[in-house]
Amino acid sequence: MTMDIPALELLVAAIEEKSLSRAAERTNVVTSAASKRIIELERQLGVALLRRHGRGVEATPAGAMLYQRAKSILRGVRLAEEAMAEFAPTGIAKIRLAANRSTMLHFIPTVISRYLSRTPDTRIDLKEALSFDVPRLIAEGEADIGIYHNTRPAPGVTSYPYLMDRIVLVVPRGHPLEARSAVFLEEAIDYDFIGYFPRHSFEAFMELAEQSISRPLNVRVQVTNFEARCTMVSEGLGLAIMPEQGARPHACSMRLTCLPLKDDWATRQYYLCVRDATTLSPVVADLFSYLLKVNTENRSQDL
Numbered sequence: 001m002t003m004d005i006p007a008l009e010l011l012v013a014a015i016e017e018k019s020l021s022r023a024a025e026r027t028n029v030v031t032s033a034a035s036k037r038i039i040e041l042e043r044q045l046g047v048a049l050l051r052r053h054g055r056g057v058e059a060t061p062a063g064a065m066l067y068q069r070a071k072s073i074l075r076g077v078r079l080a081e082e083a084m085a086e087f088a089p090t091g092i093a094k095i096r097l098a099a100n101r102s103t104m105l106h107f108i109p110t111v112i113s114r115y116l117s118r119t120p121d122t123r124i125d126l127k128e129a130l131s132f133d134v135p136r137l138i139a140e141g142e143a144d145i146g147i148y149h150n151t152r153p154a155p156g157v158t159s160y161p162y163l164m165d166r167i168v169l170v171v172p173r174g175h176p177l178e179a180r181s182a183v184f185l186e187e188a189i190d191y192d193f194i195g196y197f198p199r200h201s202f203e204a205f206m207e208l209a210e211q212s213i214s215r216p217l218n219v220r221v222q223v224t225n226f227e228a229r230c231t232m233v234s235e236g237l238g239l240a241i242m243p244e245q246g247a248r249p250h251a252c253s254m255r256l257t258c259l260p261l262k263d264d265w266a267t268r269q270y271y272l273c274v275r276d277a278t279t280l281s282p283v284v285a286d287l288f289s290y291l292l293k294v295n296t297e298n299r300s301q302d303l
Contacts, residue, residue: 005077007041008070010034011049015067019056093119093283098127098134098143103270105226106245107163108147115290122283135159138275144284145291149268158277160292163270168258170233170240170247175257182260185241186213192238194229195222205241212263230254243268 006027013023014034024034042049049063059067099108104126112124127143134146135154146157153159169188171177177188197205206216220238223229229240230250240247247258260266272291274280280288 003041003044005074007037008073010037011041011063012067012070012074014038014050014057015059015063017056018058020050020052093122094125095122095145095284095287096125096127096143097145097147097287098129098137099147100131100134100149101128102165102243102246103147103163104128106243111291111294114294115287119286122287124287135273138273141275144274144280145288146273147270148273149270151265151269153271154273157273157275159271159273161269162272162291165268165270166244167241167261167266167268168244168247169261170230170242170251171257171259172234172236173255173257175239177259178257180259182262184212184262185209185266188239189213189215189217191218192220193217194232194238194240195219196224196229197241208265209263212265226250230256 047062131148134148137143139156226246234254
């Protein structure tokens, strides 16, 4: 005797909906097929599971008992499917990590390389997302671990302080501001600028920085790529506001100077986040712990 999962799903739906037609709609089959599948299940078990009447159906005592067992079976199947989703088609463990572009380019590669060298039977799927969108991906189950920056921990996820970085003003060599060790953005307000900006749009950036400057910046060109932005600065098209890690690799070769910005918003706090740290699978929990450990060790070295 074999009870198939679709038949159990139909039985559960019929008892909860008190109707075979609504159960068929809920499980995406036609009513006749749903009725035939329940009848076949009753034939296999040798007992009546449903009473049919003009108002619909209701469970017999045998049907009520099987309903409870079927709920448990279906829950176990769902948990098994969720567990299998954590593995790649090759059968090795898979972890979905979401982070913004700066993190992907400058922080994650080294850490991931070291992690995979100690856990070769793991695959990490990296998903690039804007920082404001990373917590949503975690909350909705579209990623397992997220890294984002914000002024405070995002709601709906469990967040832990992680990396720190800072925003710099990129100027060409020989610029009047070059001799300064650090500047406020207001001191560069009279110059042209090359976008793109922290928070990913000029409007969102202005909301962030409006308290520290007297008027909007004059943006001549908008470009997302770090190298292209630095190239335009070196060509004299304007100044750029960039993450330090994104600007430093190009500074020497393009004869640029990176000036730390002294504005409060120019120091960015990154957070490591998960939906619920107490329910992580062993595979995800291992990477999560590793990321926290490496970050703690790096901070200790900085001190």
